[in-house]
Amino acid sequence: MCRDDVSYQKVMKRMISVQLADTTDPEISATVWQLVKMCDEEFVPPLRSRDSTIAGHLSTSLTGSEEPVSYFDMLKSQHLLIARFSPSVVGFLSFRHDHVAAEWAGFPSNYITTICVHKDHRRKGVGAALYRTILERLPDALTSHYTTTRTWDGNEGHIQLLRSMGFQLVRHVVNDRGGGIGSSYWVKGAVA
Numbered sequence: 001m002c003r004d005d006v007s008y009q010k011v012m013k014r015m016i017s018v019q020l021a022d023t024t025d026p027e028i029s030a031t032v033w034q035l036v037k038m039c040d041e042e043f044v045p046p047l048r049s050r051d052s053t054i055a056g057h058l059s060t061s062l063t064g065s066e067e068p069v070s071y072f073d074m075l076k077s078q079h080l081l082i083a084r085f086s087p088s089v090v091g092f093l094s095f096r097h098d099h100v101a102a103e104w105a106g107f108p109s110n111y112i113t114t115i116c117v118h119k120d121h122r123r124k125g126v127g128a129a130l131y132r133t134i135l136e137r138l139p140d141a142l143t144s145h146y147t148t149t150r151t152w153d154g155n156e157g158h159i160q161l162l163r164s165m166g167f168q169l170v171r172h173v174v175n176d177r178g179g180g181i182g183s184s185y186w187v188k189g190a191v192a
């Protein structure tokens with residue numbers, strides 16, 4: 001990579017800002033809805049087929065809806081980080097604070113349910129900025145010793161991103177999404 005490319009990337013990264021957002025704000029809600037629809041079919045299974053953001057057996061939670069309405073409604077009850085790229089909202093990350101589940105050995109964590117970056121703004125550092133914020137910049141009331149998430153086999157971009165952020169693979173469930181596709185479970189955290 002030449003020096004001009006490095007400088008350009010630095011400028012681009014400085015144009016990204018991340019903040020906690022109010023899911024009831026109509027403007028935020030409308031933008032996040034557009035992003036949810038954009039990313040819908042990239043998820044395995046698609047978001048429209050899910051009636052839970054935490055369901056253990058993803059392949060059995062089919063809703064038959066044509067748009068990810070139920071999934072979007074569930075996001076509204078979660079915490080939301082939005083990423084702006086001077087000044088448009090180009091990505092979001094939703095999470096549950098103090099989420100406790102058997103998959104995480106009963107430890108409370110900030111469980112990331114969704115991350116989605118606008119297709120025109122990928123590989124510019126937006127996803128990494130969202131992860132850095134949940135890991136390092138949350139207000140005290142929302143911090144947790146552990147940050148957790150899961151993804152599907154073959155989501156190499158997301159897995160690469162998780163590894164680069166220091167997440168560790170702690171569990172793999174074979175074929176729980178059907179069609180031979182399994183889930184991997186990831187944790188980053190420190191014992192207090």
Ligand SMILES: CC(C)(COP(=O)(O)OP(=O)(O)OC[C@H]1O[C@@H](n2cnc3c(N)ncnc32)[C@H](O)[C@@H]1OP(=O)(O)O)[C@@H](O)C(=O)NCCC(=O)NCCS
Nearest residue numbers: 042115116117122123124125126127128151157158160161
């Ligand atoms: C996964 C996703 C959030 C990444 O967002 P992004 O803004 O493009 O990620 P970044 O630009 O911050 O990437 C940071 C690093 O992650 C890795 N990475 C991200 N996307 C990648 C890809 N498609 N292939 C390989 N590595 C990738 C790279 O190491 C990258 O660093 P680099 O660009 O300097 O090489 C985005 O592709 C997305 O919204 N995908 C669809 C939804 C999804 O899969 N969400 C996760 C569901 S569990």
